Every structure is written in structure tokens, then in C-alpha cells.
Amino acid sequence: MNEPARTPFTNMSEFLRSVKWPVMPEVGKALVSTLNNEDADTFTVCRIIGKDPALTATLLRMANSAMFGLSGTVDTLERAVNVVGMSQVRARALSICIVQSCALPVGIDRMEFWRYCMLCAGYAQWLADLCEVDDQEAWLCGMMLRLGEVNLGQARPFALPQIEAKPILPGERWVRQRQLIGFDEGEITAELAKNWDFPEALVTGLRHTAQPLNPKDFRKLAVVLHLAGRLAESGPITPKIIDDLPVILLQMLQLDPQTLFIDAPDADALADVSMFSN
Numbered sequence: 001m002n003e004p005a006r007t008p009f010t011n012m013s014e015f016l017r018s019v020k021w022p023v024m025p026e027v028g029k030a031l032v033s034t035l036n037n038e039d040a041d042t043f044t045v046c047r048i049i050g051k052d053p054a055l056t057a058t059l060l061r062m063a064n065s066a067m068f069g070l071s072g073t074v075d076t077l078e079r080a081v082n083v084v085g086m087s088q089v090r091a092r093a094l095s096i097c098i099v100q101s102c103a104l105p106v107g108i109d110r111m112e113f114w115r116y117c118m119l120c121a122g123y124a125q126w127l128a129d130l131c132e133v134d135d136q137e138a139w140l141c142g143m144m145l146r147l148g149e150v151n152l153g154q155a156r157p158f159a160l161p162q163i164e165a166k167p168i169l170p171g172e173r174w175v176r177q178r179q180l181i182g183f184d185e186g187e188i189t190a191e192l193a194k195n196w197d198f199p200e201a202l203v204t205g206l207r208h209t210a211q212p213l214n215p216k217d218f219r220k221l222a223v224v225l226h227l228a229g230r231l232a233e234s235g236p237i238t239p240k241i242i243d244d245l246p247v248i249l250l251q252m253l254q255l256d257p258q259t260l261f262i263d264a265p266d267a268d269a270l271a272d273v274s275m276f277s278n
Helices: 012-016 026-035 042-050 053-063 077-084 086-101 110-130 135-155 157-164 172-181 185-195 200-207 220-234 239-243 247-252 257-263
Strands: none
Touching: 012 185, 026 042, 026 086, 042 053, 042 077, 042 086, 053 077, 053 086, 077 086, 086 135, 110 135, 110 220, 135 157, 135 172, 135 185, 135 200, 135 220, 157 172, 172 185, 172 220, 185 200, 200 220, 220 247, 239 257
16 A cells, blocks of 8 residues: 655645545535625525525524524524524525535544634624624635635645644644645635635635735735634633734734724634534
């Protein structure tokens, strides 16, 4: 048996030949198509979701949890949409489809992985609200950001224990991924999102997350995702955690560190993974 290659990939084409993308469920594909459709309305989104009773039930459980922050019972998709908006319901529905589509490799703790994804999503939404970035696109991209590690592990399984070795400082996982495999998870998630026909703006934001200061294709979304990814690795937000964020990125988004600390959301409320536990 040949020894598996242990050198980093030199180009994306070589990497892509070594992986198999997860298959998005049909309902998820239909929801993705509405991201590029300005005419998609509440009826369209609810009709798509309603074709999958299991997805509908999970989404309604989510709507009645702390995640949506609703008071009272939400018993229909239409009510959920009317209360929190179509974009938020669609993003959460897509997150459920994504979880269903992804089988995590050996070496990644399932619940820890999805907790990070939800926490990153929540922080991305919070930051996006502060700097005029679409908060639901940021939430969805934040939730997806780490998916690229699944394919990195598929291509180079020997590298996962080294990538995941504790402790992991904020941003260190991206550095390890590039050193060991040649790409970081954001770059690979961007290729996955492209394969799933996500809008180009979201693909580009994901691609530059780990290194957001790209002078040729700068996107505020990439900066938001970079900061959210670091915060998701940091534990409870403290003044030191905020101070350790890259100052230049905070300045680019006109974010005040003191205000961020004061207004920081509760991590436990953001990282609700109860719907992923089965």
C-alpha cells in the first residue's frame, strides 16, 4: 500500500481532485436558488420548506427555542416568517440542510464542531448588524465557515490531529491548515459554496476569511467572518479577548472595542446545538 502524500497541495485544482463534496438535499438546493432571486417571497420560501415535513418540524422547534428569541408558541412557518423575517427562517433552514449533508471525519468532535459553527454564526450576525453587512448572509456564512475542514480532513486525514491539537489560539487553526495542507478552511468552504451555487459575494467573503486584507477583492463580509471565527475560538468574551482582535480590522469596520465588550451577546444563547443532537 502506498504511503499517503504528506506534503501540502500546491494548487486548488490538485486539491479538488482529492475530495468529494457533500450533497445538499433537494430542499436545500431550492433554498439556495432563492438567495440569488430578488423576487423570492415568503410564499416561495415557505412552500419550499414545507415540502420536507422533518425539516419543517425541526425549524419550528428551533423557532420556539432561545435561538429565535420569540415569545409565545410559533406553530406555522408563516408565523415564524412574519415574526422574524424570511431571511432568518431561510438561513436556519439551510443550516439544518447543511448539517444533514455533512459527515464529519474521525478526529473531529461532532457537537464541539457544530457548537463552534453556531457560535461563529451568532457572532457574525452580531458584528454584521454593527457595520452595515447583511446579517443573515453573515450568519449563514459564519455557520458554514468551518465546513472546509471536513474536506481538508478528507484529503489529508493524517493532518487533522495536528490541526486540532489543543490548545488552539484564535486564528491558529487557519495557520496550521495552510502549513499542513496548503489551504485554510475558508478557501475550501468557498469552493463548496460555489459548488452549491451560492451567490458570488458570499463565496468571495468565505474565500478571504482567514486573510481578509486582500487589496484586489476586499469584502467587509470577510472581515466580519474573520473576527467572528476568532471570537468563536476565544471562550467567554472579556476585555482582553476584544483587545487581542486585530486592531486594523476593527478600524476598517469602525468598531469600538469598549462598545463591543459592553454589548457582547451571550455565547450560550448563540451556540444552541440542541437541534443537531440526534
